[in-house]
Amino acid sequence: MIPEVWLGGLLLGLVTYASRSLPLLVNLRPSERFRPFLDAVAPAVVAALLAPALLLADGGWVAPWQNPALLAALPAALVAFRTRSLGWTTLAGVAAYAVVSAWVG
Secondary structure (H helix, E strand, O other), rough: OOHHHHHHHHHHHHHHHHHHHHHHHOOOOOOOOHHHHHHHHHHHHHHHHHHHHEEEEEEEEOOOOOOOHHHHHHHHHHHHHHOOOHHHHHOOOOOHHHHHHHHOO
């Protein structure tokens, strides 16, 4: 592999490790003013990761009725909303994807 890639991976790992461990080492706590903003970070990151995966297929836009990932995400989201269980949501999503991908082709 190219040395620049290894160097970039090493530097990214060090920055990630430092950004996560430094607040623990200096006992840094965010103020209560920022708590609502910090609580919104995780859902925003999940949405940012899921949106392209669900809306784009093979690097381009696919009509929603021809996109098995998007169609399977709908029942999985319903199960997630009703049960609040990651296990049931995963099972529902896998089952829905199997059914929808066989149906859509």
